[in-house]
Amino acid sequence: MIVHLGQILDALGGELVGGVREIEISRISPLETADSTSISFLSNPRYEAQMAASKAACVVVAPGMRSAAQARGACIVAANPYVYFAKLTQFWKAKQDGVRLTGVHPSAVVHETAMVDPTAYVGPHCVVEANAKIGAASVLRSHVVLSKDCQIGERCLLHPGVVIGADGFGFANDAGQWIKIEQLGCVRVGNDVEIGANTCIDRGALDDTIIEDGVKLDNLVQIAHNVQVGAHSVIAGNTGVAGSAKIGRNCSIGGAANILGHLSIADGTSISPTSMVTRSIHQPGLYTGIFPLQTNEQWEKNAASLKQLHTLRERIKKLEKALYAQNSNNGNS
Amino acid sequence: MIVHLGQILDALGGELVGGVREIEISRISPLETADSTSISFLSNPRYEAQMAASKAACVVVAPGMRSAAQARGACIVAANPYVYFAKLTQFWKAKQDGVRLTGVHPSAVVHETAMVDPTAYVGPHCVVEANAKIGAASVLRSHVVLSKDCQIGERCLLHPGVVIGADGFGFANDAGQWIKIEQLGCVRVGNDVEIGANTCIDRGALDDTIIEDGVKLDNLVQIAHNVQVGAHSVIAGNTGVAGSAKIGRNCSIGGAANILGHLSIADGTSISPTSMVTRSIHQPGLYTGIFPLQTNEQWEKNAASLKQLHTLRERIKKLEKALYAQNSNNGNS
Amino acid sequence: MIVHLGQILDALGGELVGGVREIEISRISPLETADSTSISFLSNPRYEAQMAASKAACVVVAPGMRSAAQARGACIVAANPYVYFAKLTQFWKAKQDGVRLTGVHPSAVVHETAMVDPTAYVGPHCVVEANAKIGAASVLRSHVVLSKDCQIGERCLLHPGVVIGADGFGFANDAGQWIKIEQLGCVRVGNDVEIGANTCIDRGALDDTIIEDGVKLDNLVQIAHNVQVGAHSVIAGNTGVAGSAKIGRNCSIGGAANILGHLSIADGTSISPTSMVTRSIHQPGLYTGIFPLQTNEQWEKNAASLKQLHTLRERIKKLEKALYAQNSNNGNS
Incomplete structure (x- = not known):
């Protein structure tokens, strides 16, 4: 695939400096591995030397790097080069893939009472149970399960193997035997949520499990029953959130972290990877609990x-x- | 769905105090969010104030709370309110769902030599391999894999994405190359076992991996080859149990805990979440190894x-x- | 299934001592549970007493144990008894299973542009997307997803629920909103790689994620975008490797360990289970970071x-x- 810089500028804006719209781009590359048909970006001024040495045909830079960038060739000046880069990857993928898929793959099993928006896509071998609901432009890749009564909003992306609405882990002990507590709530996922491969979000016991708008969950994450994840929070891979924990908005939870049940985490809190949260956090900040590695x-x-x-x-x-x-x-x- | 208190009493027993059998119930709720058509429960006397403030139509309480409960309205007195509540959720779900599904979903792939009890249910896209065996009234939800020769008992519930009988992780090192040790054992799961979404239980190397009666495993748990999990033990999400470990009966393993291989854990032992068990435990009790969280x-x-x-x-x-x-x-x- | 010692010797070599080729073997067993039709092995001289007490019909031993083994009955002397045992399990399984399956199961969904070697096997409910490539003699068990453009080499074994090529976890923050960075790279898996159940390997952001020859990954492992795993390294269950980390050759990563992004790990390094690697490791050796368990x-x-x-x-x-x-x-x- 060949794209001209002009097409990129028309789609995404930015100011072209030190080069012409006709320059041909065949791929997006990091500065180090870029070649003469690559477009690259510099999001951190620390890497200015890498930019100077890069063979990229064009580099996206912030206004403050304009002259340094011009010294080496064509550049696009954008307010936030990293966001520009993100949008560029979207532009690139849309061009590569062509028309977005919609509809239900014939191998998917969708219950007759489920409501799937006609602009959504339900991929191969998905299972969508009774009364489940999928909003506009959402995509379920292969093997996704959306259980009874659960719903996902608009423009969501669920990767392969995601399980929404399995039973929460609840039992009452009756003289050494575990009596199942049926999980009567469901899972409600907001808009613009992305959920990584093989991640599980359990249905609520009585009330619902809630994932708010803009949340991003990585692979193999476990969200227990009645958890609430606030809008625009991100949770990295292998993390576990126990029952009824309430994570605020704009939080950032590192990989393989764990959060005990029934806790509250303040908006804007960051948790380092593999750290265990054993009490509520009322002040935002970065929190850590890692045993240091040694020989x-x-x-x-x-x-x-x-x-x-x-x-x-x-x-x-x-x-x-x-x-x-x-x-x-x-x-x- | 509307249910009368009388129907609940007829099904589950208990003594109705301070109210009539005709009271209409439309949902089961926690005390805080209960409304005038809710039935709720008080399992811990600490929450007596919440009960007093609750709008619930009826509260299930222990004999000792009878007078406190009566002071606010209708209540059902039961020996163990939490167990009563668990059974109530089962009663509720059965009423909601109607007839329990049995048989094999047409999209499932079941080998001709597999033995599936006619009262069991094998859900969409499941795979049941040669000589596998599924006992009476067991349920495999979507995408469950039951590999060759593996067996599960009666009244088990396997959530979506469960993999029973993948190969254990065994290799012999031959001058830097790994030579596969074929895993010739299988997995034997007892009765009344529940297994959470995307959990994996590997087949044994020579002998079998064994999950005894009444065990409850949460989501994303990894059980390695030749592990033995004793009856009525519970293991929370993301936990890993390494090869040939032997967990006793009535143990309780917290989320994301890990147990090294070839260890024994005494009956009745509890392990705190995220704790790493590096040696056998001979005395029951609560064991912990968590790096405390700080800024x-x-x-x-x-x-x-x-x-x-x-x-x-x-x-x-x-x-x-x-x-x-x-x-x-x-x-x- | 009955096998004569002679058949084993013809297939795998080794020197028979103290017994005849006609001895009948019905199973491979550990020394402790062996019976008079078992073949067993002694890989560690520490267990010599167990060998003496074993009822096995034949024991595979190293040359140094020849006389001790002979004292109790038939034995096969082999340079490396554990490797011999591994090959014996392969011989056994091949005899049991008969012809290896090839081709594509009718329930699998394979894109018309995917290239599946005719000697490979694609199991039930697998999904192989556009331009994906599967090398000779590789096996995809049930529910494996091989995404667009991803490739796996020869003689690989992918267990149920493996997801190759889901999107890496990449977003740019634009004033509190997360803008998706489309993941334009793919995943390239070498030859003789085994990947455990429900393990996820994400596609690269711009360049590719690479798993070199002979790598063995256990169940529920998370490999993030642009990770590189060097040849013949093994990674145990529940482990997470963050973006762009580079693991050397012949490394051994314990279960539930975690490796931060953008680090390098020297060839031949071992990481203890549940340890968190927060900096690059330049010297091979065994590294540990575990909070000790206590009451x-x-x-x-x-x-x-x-x-x-x-x-x-x-x-x-x-x-x-x-x-x-x-x-x-x-x-x-």
């Missing part, structure tokens, strides 16, 4: 000491007392 | 110190020695 | 102290200073 030999020593950390603290206390007593005796204090 | 700034300081914890311990030892020596010199000891 | 009561004390570890360190520093000052005063230093 196994070092780790063994430190882990052994860690098991006695409380004792070490007691010993320090005693030392302080003893020293203080001595100093008093010696008239040093 | 990233605090964490950075503490993690740096943790890397030198062993050295800190040595320094404390030295201090103690020095102080003891001094005290001896000074005649203080 | 919850002990853990609570130690975790509380850990939150103040940096302060403890400061207190030790102060003590050292004070003691040193004192000793100087007292003329002890």
Whole structure:
């Protein structure tokens, strides 16, 4: 596929500097691997040297980098080069793929009472159960399950193997036996939500599990019953969110993090990958709980000491007392 | 759907106090969000104030809460309100769904040598391989795979995407190349087992992987080859159990916990979420290994110190020695 | 199935000692559970006592164990008994299963532009998208998705629910909204790769995600966009590898480990299970970061102290200073 810079400018705006609209582009590349038919971008001024060395036909830059970019050749000046780049990938994909698919693949199993918007797409081997609802322009790739009564909004993208509306994990213990608590709520997913491959979102026990607008979930994420994920929050892969936790808006949860049940996380909070959230977070900020990696030999020593950390603290206390007593005796204090 | 209290009492027992059998119920609700057609329950006396404030038409309570409950209106007195509630959700779902599905969905692929009990249900796009066996009243939801020779008992519920009997992860290293160890065992799942969405249970290498009666597994759990999970144990989401580990009966494993291979865990043991079990546990109890969450700034300081914890311990030892020596010199000891 | 020792020797080599080729074998067993028709193996001299007590008809041993093995009955002497055992499982399975399946199962959905080698097998309900490519003798079990343009090499085995080529997790933030970065790269999987059930490998953003020859991935692993996994590396279940991380050759990554994005891991590195890799590793070796498990009561004390570890360190520093000052005063230093 060949595209002229002019077509890109017409579609996405930006100001062309130091080059002509007729320049031919055959791919989008990182600065390092770009060649003479690549368009690339510089989102962080730190990489200015990489830009200078790049063979890219054209680089998208912020206004502040205009002169540095011009020094090496054609560039497009845009307010936010990373957002420009994102839109460029969309433009590129739309050109490559042609008409967007709509309708229901013949191998999908869609219940007669389900409501699928005619502009949505339900891919191969999907299962859409009774009274489920899929909004306009949403896409279910292969093997997605949308269970009874669950709904997803408009312009959502669900990757292969997503399971929406399996039963939440709820049982009552009756003298050592687990009695199932049927999960009578459903899952409601807002607009512009993307859900990664093999991710699971369980239906609510009595009330519903809620994923608000603009949320992005990565692969293999587990969202338990009655969780609420606030608008425009992102959750990276392998993360688990336990029952009834309430994640605010614009949060960012790192990969393989875990959030205990019944907690609240303030809007705008970030959690580092693999960290475990055991209490509610009321102040936004970045929170971390990671055991530092060491050689196994070092780790063994430190882990052994860690098991006695409380004792070490007691010993320090005693030392302080003893020293203080001595100093008093010696008239040093 | 409208149900009279009388119908509930006839089905589930319990003693109606402070109200009439004709009261109409349209939903089951938590105390806080209950309205005048809700039935709710109080399982923990701590929430007595919430009960007092609730608008529920009827509340299920334990014998000890009888007078407090009566003070606000209709209540059902039951020995274990939480178990009563669980059974109520089952009663409710059965009424809503009508006849339980049986048989094999036409899109499922079931091998001719597989044995599926006529009262079981095999859902859309399931795959049941040669000589696999499914017991009475078990349900396989969509996309479940039951591999060759594997068997599940009676009244099991397998959620979408469950994979039973993929190969265990076994290879022999031959001068840097991995030689596959074919997995010749199978998976045997007992009765009354529930398995969450996209959970995987691998077949055994030589002997079988065994899930005993009444076990409940959440979503995205990984059970490796030759693991044994004892009866009535529960394992929450994202947990991994490595090869040949043996989990006792009535254990409770928190979400995203991990259990190393070839370990034994005593009956009745609880493991906190995200904790890593690196040795066998012989005494039941609650075990934990979680790095505490802090602001990233605090964490950075503490993690740096943790890397030198062993050295800190040595320094404390030295201090103690020095102080003891001094005290001896000074005649203080 | 009955096999004579002679058939095994003809297929796999090795020297028969202390027994005859006509001995009948009906199963491969561990030493402990072997019976008089079992063939077993001893890969570690530590288990010599188990061998002595075993009822196995024949035991595969290393040359050094020849006389100990002979003392109890028939044995096969082989250079590497564990590799011999692995090959024996392959021999066994081939005999059991008969002809290997090839072709495309009628329920699979394979795009007309996909290239499937005629000796490959595409199982029930698989989805192979446009321009995808499957090499000779590779096997896709049920529900595998191979997305547009992705390719897998020869003799690969993909277990049920594997998703190759879902979109990498990439978004640009535009004033609080996430703008999708279309993922224009693909996934390239080498030869002799095995991928576990429900594992996900995302397509690259601009360049490709690469899994080199001989890599083995367990179940529920998440490989993010533009990751590179070096040849003959193994990654155990539930592990997450973040975007653009580069894992060397012959590495061994334990279960539920996590590797941050944009890192490099040296060839031959081992990572302990559940450990989090936050920086590049340049020296091969075994690395660990696991919070030690304790009773919850002990853990609570130690975790509380850990939150103040940096302060403890400061207190030790102060003590050292004070003691040193004192000793100087007292003329002890």
